[in-house]
Amino acid sequence: MDRTDEKELVKIASMYYEEGKTQAEIAKIIGVSRSLVSKNLIDAKEAGLVEIFINSKSVYSATLERKLEQKYQLKSAVVVDTMDLANHEVDKMVGRQGALYLQKVSKKATKIGMSWGKSLRNLVDNYPFANQSEITVYPLIGGMGDDHVDIHSNQLSYDLARKMRGRAKYLYAPALVSNPQIKKDLTENSTIRSVIAEAREVDIALVGVASPFEESTMAEIGYIDDSDMKSLKEKGIEGDINSRFFDETGNEVDCQLNKSVIGVNLKDIKKIPTVIGIAYGTKKVLPIKIALEHQLINVLVTTDEVANELLHEA
Secondary structure, three states: OOHHHHHHHHHHHHHHHHOOOOHHHHHHHHOOOHHHHHHHHHHHHHOOOOOOOOOOOOHHHHHHHHHHHHHHOOOEEEEEOOOOOOHHHHHHHHHHHHHHHHHHHHHHOOEEEEOOOHHHHHHHHHOOOOOOOOOEEEEOEOOOOOOOHHHOHHHHHHHHHHHHOOEEOOOOOOOEOOOHHHHHHHHOOHHHHHHHHHHOOOOEEEEEOEOOOOOOHHHHOOOOOHHHHHHHHHOOOOEEEOOEEEOOOOOEOOOHHHHHEOEOOHHHHHOOOEEEEEOOOHHHHHHHHHHHHOOOOOEEEEEHHHHHHHHHOO
16 A cells, blocks of 8 residues: 555544544545545555453453354353352342343233242342333242241242333242142132233243252252152253253253243243343353253353353353
């Protein structure tokens, strides 16, 4: 490139990047077509005459988000930068970012499905009060009893609906039952059957992604015991979503625990247009990876630690 050409490129780039002129304005000033101005701007970047820097600490997490979206073909990824955050602050920040994302994507929604667990409790707690009265929140799984009520699907559905000034439906059944006959009797109830059918048709689903073997809330609150975990390992279970256990292929496994769940199954969850997984903790990387690879979720809200591990997985 001779100096005359370089000077012309610098002049055009200066008008565009420093003076804020549009390509059409530049074309008029120097007497060329707009398409030539566009080409000159590209040439200036390729020649190293223009370098663009994003001056924000958010560039770190934004870059991870874009890489996750590209690698796993996600609708969206939300990554929390955990530098200098204590564990309880990480919980709150993930919940807050998940809530902000939900607020954004729920503007055109009328039906939201809610799973259960601590991560979703954090999201609901951080959701701002809003006027979204057109929205109905549906539980994706049963949840009755006096223990750990705050993380039950019914309670979370009620609390989110209250913040939205919307409505909540309730699934008057436990998450897990002890034998097939109890499940048959409950799911033949017209009210329960109707709520589950409606929950399959939501616009947005909120779920956690967990491992039954690592930091499992299901084990912590007594839904599964040591014998259950032994059986799950023998069946090749790698994770669960909505208390539905899946293997390394992302398929729901034929096991007694899966047969005992009252709620929406994984095949139906995959059909929901937007499935937001709130999932973090490095011990959950494998089930999160499987969920992403097999499209069990198409939006991920997580931490930078998990994002980096997911990006370095083969």
